[in-house]
Amino acid sequence: MPLKWASFFQYRNLTSQELDTSASQVFFVGENGQGKTNLLEAIYLLHVGSSFRTRTDQQLSRLGTNEWSVQGEIETDGETKRILTKFQGGKKTISIDEKPVTDRRELVTLETIVLFSHDDFLLITESHEQRRRFFDQTFIQISDGYLTSWKRYQNLLGQRNALLKQKSDESLLDVIEQQMDIAAKTLLEYRMQWLDTFGSIFTETFDSISNEKTGIHLEYRPSIPDGNFQRIWKNYRLLDQEKGHTQYGPHRDRWYVRWKNQDFKISASTGQVRLASLSFKVAQALFLKERVSRPMVFLLDDVLLELDREKRRRLMAYLPGYNQVFYTFLPGDECFVLGEERLVYKIKEGTWIKTTI
16 A cells, blocks of 8 residues: 555644554544544645645644654555654654655655545635646646746746846846746646646536536636737836736636636536535546556545535546545445445544444
8 A cells, every 4th residue: 555554743633653554445534623634634744745734834733832743654666665754943854764855746756646625615716826726736746847847937936026126127137037938938838738638627527427518617818828928027017016026927827617608606506616626636636647657645535525425426436546545534424435445443532443334
């Protein structure tokens, strides 16, 4: 199994004991507020080096403490890697087999991990920034070229914004914008290349799970569609200086979920929004599965509860093959997905007990 075991020290409310995860399906069953999501969060952090619930590492420590650690063993390509992530002295460090990790890509390329959480509905209901971040995170996992260009663009964007606020010499902005142009065009090219494929997977997934032809689809609108970045940046310099930031570029591109010739969230029911957000994540898993050969791990945090039994069945059938999956469930709700190879834990007040169902 990809994750063979994990252990925790002063991590949120979790007890400092080892967790056996040597099964293809691992279930965390318990009432709300007992630590199920904390376990998923710690496992996610072990795989990617950061939490999916907070950007502040200090918040992960148990109440009244200021340090924590998570460690475990991941099996990949026939080898076992021991990973340790710890927060101490106000600083987080990550190591693989006791060697410091300087680039988090060393960690995230060990496995492909896809998280399904309640906050996924924000992909549908909230700002375009949520969807930009989602697509950036997805494309980064399949292309070093995208990652390099994204990092380069973000760095140069910060420099341009700083120069705008300082009202610096025009020649400095010329130099920065020339360099930004290369990275921006690369990002636009990648996004245009992958949009249709991802969009088709999303539409097919939503229609299959809902069992009807809905016409739902994705629409991508670059803020500079013709790719003439330098011209736009130069034309808008004065206005950008007044605003104090760069108003156009890949960091302002937009993805829409469209349905019945309008924004999906306007006419969709709560159940349809939830289904669309799940379809986004299933599409992400299918998209990644086709492009990377790494072991695939899923984390599902109570996201199936709002679907009826038939939609749950269709959604689970639509997921691509995985090496390992972790579920959180309320007592009694887990039975419909039980497989042969499984570990089931009852979670109460941050402690787990192996059980059977």
